[in-house]
Amino acid sequence: xxxxxxxxxxxxxxxxxxxxxxxxxxxxxxxxxxxxxxxxxxxxxxxxxxxxxxxxxxxxxxxxxxxxxxxxxxxxxxxxxxxxxxxxxxxxxxxxxxxxxxxxxxxxxxxxxxxxxxxxxxxxxxxxxxxxxxxxxxxxxxxxxxxxxxxxxxxxxxxxxxxxxxxxxxxxxxxxxxxxxxxxxxxxxxxxxxxxxxxxxxxxxxxxxxxxxxxxxxxxxxxxxxxxxxxxxxxxxxxxxxxxxxxxxxxxxxxxxxxxxxxxxxxxxxxxxxxxxxxxxxxxxxxxxxxxxxxxxxxxxxxxxxxxxxxxxxxxxxxxxxxxxxxxxxxxxxxxxxxxxxxxxxxxxxxxxxxxxxxxxxxxxx
Amino acid sequence: xxxxxxxxxxxxxxxxxxxxxxxxxxxxxxxxxxxxxxxxxxxxxxxxxxxxxxxxxxxxxxxxxxxxxxxxxxxxxxxxxxxxxxxxxxxxxxxxxxxxxxxxxxxxxxxxxxxxxxxxxxxxxxxxxxxxxxxxxxxxxxxxxxxxxxxxxxxxxxxxxxxxxxxxxxxxxxxxxxxxxxxxxxxxxxxxxxxxxxxxxxxxxxxxxxxxxxxxxxxxxxxxxxxxxxxxxxxxxxxxxxxxxxxxxxx
Ligand SMILES: Nc1ncnc2c1ncn2[C@@H]1O[C@H](COP(=O)(O)OP(=O)(O)O)[C@@H](O)[C@H]1O
Ligand SMILES: [Mg+2]
Numbered sequence: 234x235x236x237x238x239x240x241x242x243x244x245x246x247x248x249x250x251x252x253x254x255x256x257x258x259x260x261x262x263x264x265x266x267x268x269x270x271x272x273x274x275x276x277x278x279x280x281x282x283x284x285x286x287x288x289x290x291x292x293x294x295x296x297x298x299x300x301x302x303x304x305x306x307x308x309x310x311x312x313x314x315x316x317x318x319x320x321x322x323x324x325x326x327x328x329x330x331x332x333x334x335x336x337x338x339x340x341x342x343x344x345x346x347x348x349x350x351x352x353x354x355x356x357x358x359x360x361x362x363x364x365x366x367x368x369x370x371x372x373x374x375x376x377x378x379x380x381x382x383x384x385x386x387x388x389x390x391x392x393x394x395x396x397x398x399x400x401x402x403x404x405x406x407x408x409x410x411x412x413x414x415x416x417x418x419x420x421x422x423x424x425x426x427x428x429x430x431x432x433x434x435x436x437x438x439x440x441x442x443x444x445x446x447x448x449x450x451x452x453x454x455x456x457x458x459x460x461x462x463x464x465x466x467x468x469x470x471x472x473x474x475x476x477x478x479x480x481x482x483x484x485x486x487x488x489x490x491x492x493x494x495x496x497x498x499x500x501x502x503x504x505x506x507x508x509x510x511x512x513x514x515x516x517x518x519x520x521x522x523x524x525x526x527x528x529x530x531x532x533x534x535x536x537x538x539x540x541x542x543x544x545x546x547x548x549x550x551x552x553x554x555x556x557x558x559x560x561x562x563x564x565x566x567x568x569x570x571x572x573x574x575x576x577x578x579x580x581x582x583x584x585x586x587x588x589x590x591x592x593x594x595x596x597x598x599x
Numbered sequence: 600x601x602x603x604x605x606x607x608x609x610x611x612x613x614x615x616x617x618x619x620x621x622x623x624x625x626x627x628x629x630x631x632x633x634x635x636x637x638x639x640x641x642x643x644x645x646x647x648x649x650x651x652x653x654x655x656x657x658x659x660x661x662x663x664x665x666x667x668x669x670x671x672x673x674x675x676x677x678x679x680x681x682x683x684x685x686x687x688x689x690x691x692x693x694x695x696x697x698x699x700x701x702x703x704x705x706x707x708x709x710x711x712x713x714x715x716x717x718x719x720x721x722x723x724x725x726x727x728x729x730x731x732x733x734x735x736x737x738x739x740x741x742x743x744x745x746x747x748x749x750x751x752x753x754x755x756x757x758x759x760x761x762x763x764x765x766x767x768x769x770x771x772x773x774x775x776x777x778x779x780x781x782x783x784x785x786x787x788x789x790x791x792x793x794x795x796x797x798x799x800x801x802x803x804x805x806x807x808x809x810x811x812x813x814x815x816x817x818x819x820x821x822x823x824x825x826x827x828x829x830x831x832x833x834x835x836x837x838x839x840x841x842x843x844x845x846x847x848x849x850x
Contacts, residue, residue, distance in 0.1 A: 242727045242728075245727070246720060422713050425715040430701070430702045430705045436691050436695070439688075439690070443682070443686055444688070449766070450703075458709055462713070
């Protein structure tokens with residue numbers, strides 16, 4: 234167990250609690266940067282996809298985990314990101330380095346436009362509304378054929394920045410590094426949100442809108458900002474997703490994708506950056522695992538379970554059920570418990586993480 | 600006069616929750632509202648802090664009408680409040696809860712915060728200094744990094760008081776601050792409320808059932824009965840008032 238004596242407020246504000254933490258994350262970064270030298274193109278591709286999902290997950294996490302709003306329509310922001318970046322590149326001739334943030338901003342704008350009139354909606358109503366909007370976005374994509382290619386969809390040509398090629402099929406390692414770099418920047422932004430007034434404003438509207446406004450937090454504005462930031466992140470993920478897929482159409486960004494992102498953050502652990510990454514790892518590892526099981530374990534047995542259609546979503550849902558039943562704080566929650574167990578060994582008590590009861594939540598204002 | 604209520608009324612369906620109440624709170628005093636349950640005390644607080652809009656009358660705060668303001672705008676003009684049934688942010692630590700109190704006086708916008716510009720760090724430290732003073736004042740040091748959901752009821756009440764204080768208000772509205780507190784905690788509370796007035800120079804308007812506490816700290820007392828303000832004066836005068844006595848015996 235490490236004991237920390239604080240002599241100034243800076244350590245509470247810094248990104249890393251102490252040297253040890255900084256070292257751990259520095260090592261992680263180095264390993265991530267070096268990966269392409271040890272892996273084949275297939276795995277570099279899978280890793281890139283994991284990071285893209287993690288960005289999308291962070292986007293939804295800001296909304297759900299930080300500000301307490303739900304969305305079943307985040308595929309819409311993936312779509313605006315993907316279509317945005319490719320249209321800006323191909324139709325306006327914008328370089329990728331400008332088209333990417335612009336696509337993020339377009340998605341953010343859509344997010345704010347959705348948020349402003351709907352701030353009075355909570356829970357299931359907001360979920361249904363966002364779901365409806367994402368279906369609407371699919372339709373708009375089909376209708377806006379001259380811009381979006383209609384049902385045929387679009388092709389994303391290689392990303393080129395200052396003459397260097399970052400294309401999926403021409404240089405996957407470069408694409409990986411580009412996505413990794415963006416991911417790191419966005420993690421930094423997320424961390425900054427958590428340690429500044431904006432993050433506290435998010436948490437306050439999540440936990441109690443009544444007292445948030447008593448504290449001077451403008452609930453409507455804060456919800457809109459949360460939606461905007463969330464859809465910016467997701468839009469960036471969408472832009473990379475488009476370039477990773479290279480070809481996509483309206484069906485790429487369907488309801489299943491929205492639900493997948495939501496399940497991802499629940500499985501990973503709602504409310505933490507780690508959760509987005511754990512969820513993303515699960516979601517990309519799963520198909521790999523299944524094909525491994527199919528080819529090596531069930532090979533030759535009379536019924537090959539893993540070859541059943543829809544087995545991926547099935548297993549995914551099974552994991553979700555297990556998580557919700559046994560570890561509501563997701564993989565990250567389980568990780569925290571394990572870590573505390575070893576740090577405090579042998580002092581750990583079983584009910585250390587038990588949920589505490591909350592007092593009178595009804596009759597709020599009386 | 601820091602706060603004047605002019606002829607405030609509010610009905611809920613058939614119930615006259617607040618009935619033509621006029622009330623002045625003087626700069627720098629502790630004013631206590633007493634009255635039986637359902638007398639309309641919390642409703643008056645909710646009208647002052649703009650959660651409810653009165654059907655009649657107006658509210659003046661330091662010579663300005665504040666009837667048009669929204670709840671979140673009150674912190675800007677220096678009004679803070681607590682709730683009868685604790686309304687903290689249960690998934691955050693005590694420190695984070697208190698820091699929210701500083702949100703309304705921040706000078707940065709969310710873009711600067713997302714980029715964590717150097718000015719943001721400096722402002723963060725300034726906020727922390729203010730909040731630490733409140734933590735010291737209320738002896739909350741042992742709970743600084745504890746989740747609200749891990750605290751006892753009494754401690755939560757005190758954290759809520761602390762959160763209101765970290766807003767550095769001019770007028771503090773306390774809705775039954777001593778309800779649910781132990782005798783010991785109530786004694787502490789009495790000292791704190793006096794210091795809030797004397798040392799911090801904050802005007803306090805409080806609702807309280809504990810007449811012992813009211814007697815210790817309040818400069819003036821108002822009695823609310825069925826939405827009517829039936830008497831204003833010292834606690835002795837109020838306790839001698841026939842209408843007040845009847846109301847309490849009647850319930
Ligand atoms: N939101 C509301 N809707 C309907 N009736 C309410 C509401 N808030 C308060 N009341 C009623 O107004 C009266 C005064 O309540 P309140 O102000 O909470 O009393 P107290 O003096 O105990 O704080 C009660 O009869 C209560 O039932
Ligand atoms: Mg009350």
